Amino acid sequence: MKKIIAGAAYVVGDAIDTDQIIPAEHLVYSLSDAEERRYYGRYALSGVPQGQQGLPYGDRPFTAPNAFRSEYAIVVGGSNFGCGSSREHAPFALQEAGCAAVVAESYARIFYRNAVDGGFIVPFESIERLLERVRTGDLLEIDTSLGKLSNRTTGEEFLLKPLGDVADILKAGNVFEFARQAGFMPA
Amino acid sequence: MTITEKILARRAGRDRVAPGDNIWVDVDILMTHDVCGPPTIDIFRREFGADAAPWDKEKLVIIPDHYIFTKNHHANRNVELLRAFAAEHDLPYYYDPGTPNYKGVCHMALAEEGFNLPGSLLIGTDSHTCTSGAFGMFSTGVGNTDAALIMGTGKIWLKVPETMRFVFEGSLPPYLMAKDLILQVIGDIGTDGGTYRALEFDGEAVYDLPVHERMTLTNMAIEAGGKNGIIPPDEKTFEYVRERTDRAFEPVYGDPGARCHSVRRYRVEEIEPLVAKPHSPDNRATVSEVAGTRLDRAYVGSCTGGKLEDFVAAANILRGQEVAIDTYIVPATTWIGEQLHSTRVEGDTLYEIFERSGCKLGQASCAACLGGPSDTFGRTHGSEVVISTTNRNFPGRMGSKQASVYLASPYTVAASALSGRITDPREALV
Structure with a gap:
C-alpha cells in the first residue's frame, strides 16, 4: 500500500451495486489474459445510470468511450458501496481502469473483502458523507498512514476511518502473502 | 453461542468464538461456477503452481450455470476451461453442460446432490451461496481470490458475525410465500441492515415451510447485506438430506438465550403480499x-x-x-x-x-x-x-x-x- 494515493475524483451515489461497477454481460472476459483483461477497465462503472455518472454533473463516464483506462484515480461513493454479487471482477475492474482507492461511507461485505484480499484497491471508509463535498474531477490526495483525505481543489481535509483488521492484509499485499505469514501456505 | 458461532468454532477447532473474532476455518465444500471458476483457477495456478492439485477433490464442486445457452464465444470458452480443469484433476463433482450430468443453478443443485449438510461449512464464489444456510449450515459467498486460497489450502479467514434473529410466528396464509416474508425483512432493515451479520430465521411459520421454500429466505440474506442466512435444522431437513446422500453429518444448534444483535418477531397473518x-x-x-x-x-x-x-x-x-x-x-x-x-x-x-x-x-x-x-x-x-x-x-x-x-x-x-x-x-x- 502506497503512503500517498493521489489523483482525480470520480463521484457516484449510494448503493453502487456490482452490476453498476461491472455489468454481468462483461464477466465473460479473462482476468489474466493481457489483451482481454483491459475490457474490465473499459466497462468499469459503465452500469451506473447515465444521469448519475460523475456527480454532481452526470453523463460523465468513468472511462471514456473506447478507452481502456480511466482518468480518475479515486472513486468517492455513499453507503453500501459494492452491494450485490460476489464478483471479484468488480474491484478488479476498478483497478484495471487505473483506480487505486475507493472512499465510501460504508461497503457491502463481499466487495470489501475482495478488494482487500486480492489487493486490488484500498477501500477507505469516510467518517462524514463526502458525496456533496467532493466533485468529479477534484484533485484528491489520501495519506494512507495518517488516514486523511485532502481535497486539493477546495482545500478541505477529511479524516478517514482506520483500516483496522484488514490493514495487515493490505500491508502484506494480498491474502496469499498474509496466509504465508500466518503459516497456512508454504513461503 | 448461536448456531452460526458454534459451527464456526467447530471448524476453527476452538471451544468458543465471539462476534468480531477473526478466525481461520476449515472448509467442508468449495463451490464455484462458470463465471468465477476460470479466474479462480488462474489465481490458484499463479499462487500454488501450474500443476498444483486442489486440496481435496472430494470437497470441490463445480457447477456451471450462469452463461450456458449462449453463442457468446468467451462464455463458452469459460465452460471449456472448467471442463479441462475437471478432466486434468479427475474431479468427481463437475456437472458438465451438454451432458446428462448437467444440473443448472448451483445453489439448488447443491441441495439436490446432497452437498448441503447440517452443521457443515460451505463457501462458494457466488453471493447467493448463503442459500445453503437453510440446512442449518454456515455458507457464504466469496470472490475468486478467497476461493483460490481455499482451493490450495482448504482454509479461509472469517470474521465471526453477530446474529440477527427473525422469528415468524403463526400459520402462513395461503396467498403468501417465503418470498413475501423475506421481502418484509429486507424492507424493514434495508439492503445494508444485515451487513457483516448472520440472519437467523425460525418460528413455526418457517418450520411449516418445505425445505426448498426455506431456501428462499436464506437466499436473500445477502440482499440485506448479510454474511450468511441460517435456519436451525429439523426433521424435515434431515429427511431431505438422507433421501439424497449417505454422507455423515452432525447437526448444530445454538444455545437457548445465546446473545444476539437483535430479535424481530412477525405474525405472518399480518404480512401482506x-x-x-x-x-x-x-x-x-x-x-x-x-x-x-x-x-x-x-x-x-x-x-x-x-x-x-x-x-x-x-x-x-x-x-x-x-x-x-x-x-x-x-x-x-x-x-x-x-x-x-x-x-x-x-x-x-x-x-x-x-x-x-x-x-x-x-x-x-x-x-x-x-x-x-x-x-x-x-x-x-x-x-x-x-x-x-x-x-x-x-x-x-x-x-x-x-x-x-x-x-x-x-x-x-x-x-x-x-x-x-x-x-x-x-x-x-x-
Whole structure:
C-alpha cells in the first residue's frame, strides 16, 4: 500500500451495486489474459445510470468511450458501496481502469473483502458523507498512514476511518502473502 | 453461542468464538461456477503452481450455470476451461453442460446432490451461496481470490458475525410465500441492515415451510447485506438430506438465550403480499399499493424463484387461462425441469399448463436473472417493466439499464401475468 494515493475524483451515489461497477454481460472476459483483461477497465462503472455518472454533473463516464483506462484515480461513493454479487471482477475492474482507492461511507461485505484480499484497491471508509463535498474531477490526495483525505481543489481535509483488521492484509499485499505469514501456505 | 458461532468454532477447532473474532476455518465444500471458476483457477495456478492439485477433490464442486445457452464465444470458452480443469484433476463433482450430468443453478443443485449438510461449512464464489444456510449450515459467498486460497489450502479467514434473529410466528396464509416474508425483512432493515451479520430465521411459520421454500429466505440474506442466512435444522431437513446422500453429518444448534444483535418477531397473518419496486430489493410496497402498474413481462425462475414449489404456485393461478404479457418460465435445475413434465395440478402437468397459458419455457440455468450475454433467454433489452420471482432489481440487473424490475412471489407474478398489471394474488386464488 502506497503512503500517498493521489489523483482525480470520480463521484457516484449510494448503493453502487456490482452490476453498476461491472455489468454481468462483461464477466465473460479473462482476468489474466493481457489483451482481454483491459475490457474490465473499459466497462468499469459503465452500469451506473447515465444521469448519475460523475456527480454532481452526470453523463460523465468513468472511462471514456473506447478507452481502456480511466482518468480518475479515486472513486468517492455513499453507503453500501459494492452491494450485490460476489464478483471479484468488480474491484478488479476498478483497478484495471487505473483506480487505486475507493472512499465510501460504508461497503457491502463481499466487495470489501475482495478488494482487500486480492489487493486490488484500498477501500477507505469516510467518517462524514463526502458525496456533496467532493466533485468529479477534484484533485484528491489520501495519506494512507495518517488516514486523511485532502481535497486539493477546495482545500478541505477529511479524516478517514482506520483500516483496522484488514490493514495487515493490505500491508502484506494480498491474502496469499498474509496466509504465508500466518503459516497456512508454504513461503 | 448461536448456531452460526458454534459451527464456526467447530471448524476453527476452538471451544468458543465471539462476534468480531477473526478466525481461520476449515472448509467442508468449495463451490464455484462458470463465471468465477476460470479466474479462480488462474489465481490458484499463479499462487500454488501450474500443476498444483486442489486440496481435496472430494470437497470441490463445480457447477456451471450462469452463461450456458449462449453463442457468446468467451462464455463458452469459460465452460471449456472448467471442463479441462475437471478432466486434468479427475474431479468427481463437475456437472458438465451438454451432458446428462448437467444440473443448472448451483445453489439448488447443491441441495439436490446432497452437498448441503447440517452443521457443515460451505463457501462458494457466488453471493447467493448463503442459500445453503437453510440446512442449518454456515455458507457464504466469496470472490475468486478467497476461493483460490481455499482451493490450495482448504482454509479461509472469517470474521465471526453477530446474529440477527427473525422469528415468524403463526400459520402462513395461503396467498403468501417465503418470498413475501423475506421481502418484509429486507424492507424493514434495508439492503445494508444485515451487513457483516448472520440472519437467523425460525418460528413455526418457517418450520411449516418445505425445505426448498426455506431456501428462499436464506437466499436473500445477502440482499440485506448479510454474511450468511441460517435456519436451525429439523426433521424435515434431515429427511431431505438422507433421501439424497449417505454422507455423515452432525447437526448444530445454538444455545437457548445465546446473545444476539437483535430479535424481530412477525405474525405472518399480518404480512401482506409484497413487491420490491425498482431499483432495490428493499424498496418495498404492498401489492395493493402498486396494483394496476402496467407490465411488459413476467419472469419465474432463478435460485430463489425457480424451484418446483414456485412453478406449482404459478400453475395454480395460470391453469386454464392465458397470460396477457410475455411470461418466461425457467426451472432452476434440470431435475425441476423434469418435474414440470410429471408434477400435476388437477390432472394437467405443469408443463402443459404453462404451454397452454402461452408461457415461454426455457432451459435450466441462471438465464435472465442477471442479464448476461445479449442472447440470454428472457433478458431485457429496452425499457421493459418486468415482474419477477428473482432476487435483485438493481439498475441493469436483468440486462437493460432502462428496464424496471419488480420482485414478487410466484403467486403475485402469475396473477400479474394474467392481467398485464400488478395484481394481488388473492384476486386470482379465489
